[in-house]
Amino acid sequence: GESVGLHLPTLSVQEGDNSIINCAYSNSASDYFIWYKQESGKGPQFIIDIRSNMDKRQGQRVTVLLNKTVKHLSLQIAATQPGDSAVYFCAEFYTGRRALTFGSGTRLQVQP
C-alpha cells in the first residue's frame, strides 16, 4: 500500500481496548477541528469534527475532546477493532485562512 509517513508516532493497542490519539494544534484562533482516518492505499476519511464552542462531541464509538486552554485535541476510540488500524490526522481551521492545516498523523496498530 501507499506509505503515508515513515516516522510517524505509533500507538499500539490490544483489540477491545480503548484508544486515545492526541493532537496539539498550533493556532489559538482556530475554530473548527476535524479528525481523519487514512488506511493504506486510500485517501483520508472523515471521522468526526468539533467546533470551538464545544469541548466534547460523540459519534459512533468515537469521541473528540477539545481543550482550548492548552490547544489540545484528542480522539477516543472505544472497543478498538482491527479495522481501526490506520493513520489518524487532526486538522484545524480558522476563518480567514480558507484552508485546513493538517497535523503529521499518528499510526494506530491494533493487536488481535
Add this chain to the structure above:
Amino acid sequence: EAQVTQNPRYLITVTGKKLTVTCSQNMNHEYMSWYRQDPGLGLRQIYYSMNVEVTDKGDVPEGYKVSRKEKRNFPLILESPSPNQTSLYFCASSWTVDQPQHFGDGTRLSIL
C-alpha cells in the same frame, strides 16, 4: 455513491513532460482542493477553489496550475514536472472550507 474521482491513480513520467491529473466530484460541492502528501510532512495544500472560476494558492503552489471551469472538475496541471514533484496527490471537496472534506483515493506521481 458520493465520491471524488482522481485519474490516473499511478503515473511514471519524465522531467519536463506536461501532465494533468483530473479530479471530479459528484456531490455538487463548491469548495475543492489539491494536496500533496510526503513522508514526514503530512498533507500540504497546493491550490484550492472556493467556487467556479475562483482559485487561489495554497501553501506549496510552485510548479502547479489549476482551473475550475465547471463545479464538478478541478484538474491539477504540471506544466514542466520536476523530480521534486514526485509525491502522492489528493483531491478533496466539501460544501464550504469549514466542513468535512471528501478525499479521492490519491494519485502516485513519479517524475524521473
